[in-house]
Amino acid sequence: MLFNSYAFVLAFLPAFLLLFFAFRKASYNNPGLKWVCKWIIAAGSLLFYVPFGWKNFLVLAVSIGVNFLASRIILNSLKEHGGKSYPGKCVAAAAIIANVASLLFFKFSGLFFPVAISFYTFNQISLLADIYKGETCELTLLDYLAYILFFPKLLQGPLMGYNSFKKELETAICCTEPVEDHGKRDFGYGLYEAVMRGLFLFSMGLFKKVILADTFGKAVDYGFENIASLGSLEAVLIAVFYSFQLYFDFSGYCDMASGMSMMMGFDLPANFDSPYKAVNIVDFWKRWHITLTGFLTGYVYIPLGGNRKGAARMYLNFMIVFLLSGLWHGSGWNFILWGAMHGVLFVITRAVLRAGKKSASSVRSVLGVLFTFMYVTAAWVFFRAPSIEDGAALIGRIFTGGRKAIATQLSSCFQLDELWYVIKVTPLMKFNFVWDLCLWLFLIGSAAIIFFAPSAPVITKRCRIGIRTTLATAFLLVWSIVSFAGVSTFLYMNF
Secondary structure (H helix, E strand, C coil): CCCCCHHHHHHHHHHHHHHHHHHHHHHHHCHHHHHHHHHHHHHHHHHHHHHHCHHHHHHHHHHHHHHHHHHHHHHHHHHHHCCCCHHHHHHHHHHHHHHHHHHHHHHHCCCCCCCCHHHHHHHHHHHHHHHHCCCCCCCCHHHHHHHHHCHHHHCCCCCCCHHHHHHHHHHHHCCCCCHHHCCHHHHCCCHHHHHHHHHHHHHHHHHHHHHHHHHHHHHHHHHHHCHHHCCHHHHHHHHHHHHHHHHHHHHHHHHHHHHHHHHHCCCCCCCECCHHHCCCHHHHCCCECHHHHHHHHHHHHCCCCCCCCCHHHHHHHHHHHHHHHHHHHCCCHHHHHHHHHHHHHHHHHHHHHHCCCCCCCHHHHHHHHHHHHHHHHHHHHHHHCCCHHHHHHHHHHHHHCCCCCCCHHHHHHHCCHHHHHHHHCCHHHHCCCHHHHHHHHHHHHHHHHHHCCCCHHHHHHHCCCCHHHHHHHHHHHHHHHCCHHHCCCCHHHHC
16 A cells, blocks of 8 residues: 555544544553554554555565564574674574575566565564564564564655654553653654644645656656657756655655654654765765665675774775675666766765865855756666666767757646646746746745755654645645545556
């Protein structure tokens, strides 16, 4: 089930929240009912996943069964033998290898790619490692199911450690204060405000995905299907449009996940922090897919030696991490190139920063943001292109496409009925530029959001709940919901 679907927004989410709130309130007077709230999360999340098909469900079920069994064996071995026992080490190693092998199999076999397998596999690998290291000492099936299946983070993260999730779970469900006051410890406001702020954040994320990302996506599809006929300006626009599509698609998901979690009393870790405002590539990877960066750092970079074995080894480790990140996103050479492009610039930037050659000048910061965005956008071209040749062809059209008017097929991708009807009743219709007006409105408006506006989570936490935010929430929700007919899946669900 997708967040951007009638079934989810109009049926599943309201029903789930009502049931969850009802039993949480009942558990305040009857603590014995608290476990029911966990079952609601686990069962509701399974129901959320079922529509993706029996094959996906079977892979998920087998993965959970095998990993939970392995986790219990490791725990029992540690309790029986103490410390990092040899039997526990063998089971942990075998289970982690099996997880990686299953992920690689589905990545490269071409059989089919199970929905969310990367994210629930990474979560289970991190838990196995934490159990073996002695950082997790207690594990019940119910808590395990809630951790792996929690639907706001199931499809695209954020990746979250079991101990952190368990703490949030206990805070959300086992609160000691009346439910009317729930949320004050984490967010500074009660249940009503938590729901309203969460709904506001969810509506902003839904708008980003349905109205912005999917609209840019139509233009991107046209561009990559017609590379040979693109003019220079069109080629530049297609590259920028894909950067914007990815931004709004991923940040939209993160906002929706955080918004729903906020309604329930969970505080998910930040996974997206205005990455196109980054002043360099190192800064970019502190802002883009933050929890994946943390996972790769903790479970790949540091085990490889991190920065403990000299500068040369450190830079090699960085390159390995970025190449693995490229492979994680896809098996084609274009993904390897994408990872290599980021790795090379990351290594160069780290070397410059280590040498102390940096400046806080506002001009340098602006130039840094501009260069980083241009470089990341160029790398995204190969990320999106079916092959390296196609990506190079689009980059080449920027320099060889010549002066050419924007094709009607491209500009028409932005002529949403809601905007076009308004324009048609204005005097603007008599001007030739009106055919491209929606395109430029989308581009300029999106650039303003990306480069100058506060992030949606920041807006949510700073705003005052009242008539304005309620009307804004209703407007964004209604506009998004009436546009569901043309929605697409989230881009990161393919990884």
